[in-house]
Amino acid sequence: MTTKIYGYARVSTEDQDCSIQEKALYGAGCDIVRSEQKSGATTDGRRELETLLDFIRSGDTLMITRIDRLARSVADLEAIVGILKERGAFLRATEQPIDTSTPAGVAFLQMLAVFAQFETAIRRERQMEGIAKAKDAGVYKGRKPTVPVDEVRRLKAEGLRPADIARQLKIGRGSVYRALERAA
Numbered sequence: 001m002t003t004k005i006y007g008y009a010r011v012s013t014e015d016q017d018c019s020i021q022e023k024a025l026y027g028a029g030c031d032i033v034r035s036e037q038k039s040g041a042t043t044d045g046r047r048e049l050e051t052l053l054d055f056i057r058s059g060d061t062l063m064i065t066r067i068d069r070l071a072r073s074v075a076d077l078e079a080i081v082g083i084l085k086e087r088g089a090f091l092r093a094t095e096q097p098i099d100t101s102t103p104a105g106v107a108f109l110q111m112l113a114v115f116a117q118f119e120t121a122i123r124r125e126r127q128m129e130g131i132a133k134a135k136d137a138g139v140y141k142g143r144k145p146t147v148p149v150d151e152v153r154r155l156k157a158e159g160l161r162p163a164d165i166a167r168q169l170k171i172g173r174g175s176v177y178r179a180l181e182r183a184a
Helices: 019-027 047-055 074-087 103-136 149-157 162-169 173-183
Strands: 005-011 032-037 061-064 090-093
Touching (some): 005 019, 019 032, 047 074, 074 103, 149 162
Parallel strands (some): 005 032, 005 061, 061 090
């Protein structure tokens, strides 16, 4: 049975492209490379990754350029590595000494995963601090309300049920309940 090396490339936003990663993956010997433009915050909705994980077999290798192209959380990384291990496949990276076919490669992978999750948490913390400062300065006011709270209250006072209010105003029933809670 012939083993394959599958490459996976990912960028987060539409204005980025995967061409540099794809070139590196093909240069590292990948037989097939799948790419997508999706956030790395979760593995949900990453169809190209799902496709590769469905096709990978014993002895095959999933190749990435860097660990952050695959997962941003330890839990997601462990889940992916668990699937590969269960199938008898391996994970390697072109820019980092990750190779799950060796004990040293596994150890390095685990250390990088912890640092990647830490970096994401720090970035989120800085973002929240920036938003708080912008709110204090009156620059950031958040999203404009999309639910006409006064209209929800008026329709409720007329005796309409929340489901009917939601249907009439073309909003979610949960939004109706939240608007009514704010009124109470």
